[in-house]
Amino acid sequence: DGFSKRHPRDQDGTLIHLPFISDQLLVVLSPLGIELPPAGKGRFCLELSEIDKKFAFDWYRNNDIDPTRTGIVAVGAWSNMASKRWPIDRYKQILRRLVREYKIFPIFFGGTEEVNELTILREDVGCGIVTAGVFNIRESAAVMARASFYLGNDTGTMHLAVAVGLKCVALFSGRESPGRWYPYGEGHYVLQHRVDCEGCMLSDCRLEQMKCLRGIETPQVLSAARELLSRVL
Numbered sequence: 365d366g367f368s369k370r371h372p373r374d375q376d377g378t379l380i381h382l383p384f385i386s387d388q389l390l391v392v393l394s395p396l397g398i399e400l401p402p403a404g405k406g407r408f409c410l411e412l413s414e415i416d417k418k419f420a421f422d423w424y425r426n427n428d429i430d431p432t433r434t435g436i437v438a439v440g441a442w443s444n445m446a447s448k449r450w451p452i453d454r455y456k457q458i459l460r461r462l463v464r465e466y467k468i469f470p471i472f473f474g475g476t477e478e479v480n481e482l483t484i485l486r487e488d489v490g491c492g493i494v495t496a497g498v499f500n501i502r503e504s505a506a507v508m509a510r511a512s513f514y515l516g517n518d519t520g521t522m523h524l525a526v527a528v529g530l531k532c533v534a535l536f537s538g539r540e541s542p543g544r545w546y547p548y549g550e551g552h553y554v555l556q557h558r559v560d561c562e563g564c565m566l567s568d569c570r571l572e573q574m575k576c577l578r579g580i581e582t583p584q585v586l587s588a589a590r591e592l593l594s595r596v597l
Contacts (some may be wrong), residue, residue, distance in 0.1 A: 368503060369540060370534060370541075370565075371540070371541050371563040371565075372541070373431060373563075377542045377556075378558070379542060379562050379563050381540065381542045382394070382516055382542070382543040383403060383532040383543060383544070383546045384403070384543070384546065384548050385545060385546065386406055386548050387403045387404065387406065388544075391510070392580075396524070400455055402547055402558035402581055403457065404414075404548070404550060405549075407548075408526065408527040408548070410502070410505055410527055410528065411508065412502070412505060412506050412528075415510075416502055416503070416505070416506040419503055419504055419506055420481060420506035420509065420510060421506045422501065422505075423507055424502075424507075424510065429493075429548050430512055431457045431550060433469070434512055434596050434597055435466055435467055435468045435469060435472045435512055435593070435596070435597060436468070436469050436470075436471060436487075436510060436511040436512055436592040437459075437462070437468050437469070437471070437511060437512060437513060437514075437515055438471055438473055438508045438511040438513070438514045438515070438516075438521075438530060439455070439457045439459070439470045439471065439472045439473065439514075439515050439516055439524055439556070440472075440473055440474060440514065440515075440516025440517055440519045440522055440525075441472065441474075441481075441482060441485055441515075441517065442474050442478040442481055442482060442496075442517070442519075443517045443518070443519050443551075444475070444477065445539075445567045445568070446536050446567065446569070447461045447539050447564075447566050447567055447568055447574065447577075448511070448517050448518050448537050448539070448575075448577075449577070450517055450535040450538075450577050450580060450585075451577070451578065452481060452485055454582050454585070455485060455515075456485060456489060456587065457582050458515070458582060458585055458586055459485075459486075459489045459492075459515075460489055460589075462556070462589055463489060463490065463491060463592075464584075466481070467485075467494060467597060468512075468593070469491060470486070470489060470491070470493075470515075471492060471493050471494070471495060471507065471508075471511065472485065472486055472492060472494045472495060472496060473495055473496060473508065473521045474495075474496035474497070474519075474521060475497055475525075476494060476496065476497030477497075478496045478497075479494060479496045479497050481543045482496050495507065497520075500514055501524070503522075503555035504524060505524055505525055505527065505528050507527065507595060508524060508525055508526075508527040508530065509530075511525075511530055512530075512593065512596045513525075513530050513531045513532065513533065513586040513589075513592040513596070513597075514526075514530045514532040514534070515532075515533045515534070515589055516532075516533075516534065516535065516586030517534075517536075518535070518536045518537065519520045519533050520533060521533055523548075523549055526547045526548050526549065526552075531547075531551045531553075531592055531595075532547040532550055532552045532553065532554075533542075533551060533552075533553045533555070533585060533588045533589050534546065534547050534553070534554050534555070534591060535555050535556075535576070535577065535580055535585065536554060536556040537554065537556075537569075537574070537577045538556065538557065538558065538559045538561065538562035538563070538564070538577075539562070539563070539564050539569075539576075540563065540565065541563065542556055542558075552577045553586060553588035553591065553592065555580045555588065556576070556580070557575075557577070557578075557579030557580050558574050558576075559572070559576045559579065560577075561575075561577055562575075562576065
């Protein structure tokens with residue numbers, strides 16, 4: 365059923381597109397008589413408090429950013445798994461282009477171990493703020509909730525973005541079955557290049573040199589980002 369089997373495949377060996385893991389987990393509740401939403405229609409509710417929202421508002425103001433502006437992009441350009449990292453130089457190209465064309469303002473999210481890489485990326489892009497390692501989960505959620513959309517890798521940051529209502533341009537490697545860990549719901553742009561070694565579950569791909577992620581081209585990502593920006597600008 366796609367839940368108990370790690371990576372079910374078609375007869376030709378291709379990985380099967382699986383349902384969202386959230387929907388599969390919700391099914392476990394059905395014997396309790398709990399009414400379940402249709403597949404892909406569940407709703408995350410972090411119940412951000414007025415204190416959370418004020419924290420975000422004040423943080424934006426203290427950093428000289430209009431908290432009501434459009435074009436803020438939540439960026440998750442790193443991952444604790446090397447096999448999930450789209451090349452950082454491609455993020456630089458994308459963000460520079462979006463800054464030039466749309467005057468976006470990137471906010472870089474992540475953990476403390478990502479600060480150096482994201483700081484270099486921010487300097488190469490020429491604008492933005494690195495918040496990696498600065499906020500707790502709720503603070504990150506509150507600040508992220510004011511962004512226009514999420515651009516980044518398959519990370520916990522991506523799922524947090526979905527939880528606060530953002531649409532995503534999400535870049536997926538081939539290490540796992542497609543579908544299961546995609547950003548939940550509709551309206552997202554998921555880019556994943558299918559390869560013959562998909563389903564490897566590697567944390568660090570050296571033999572194939574990340575050909576699944578390298579197969580996602582910059583113009584594809586730029587096109588998806590432009591489409592989401594067209595909805596908010």
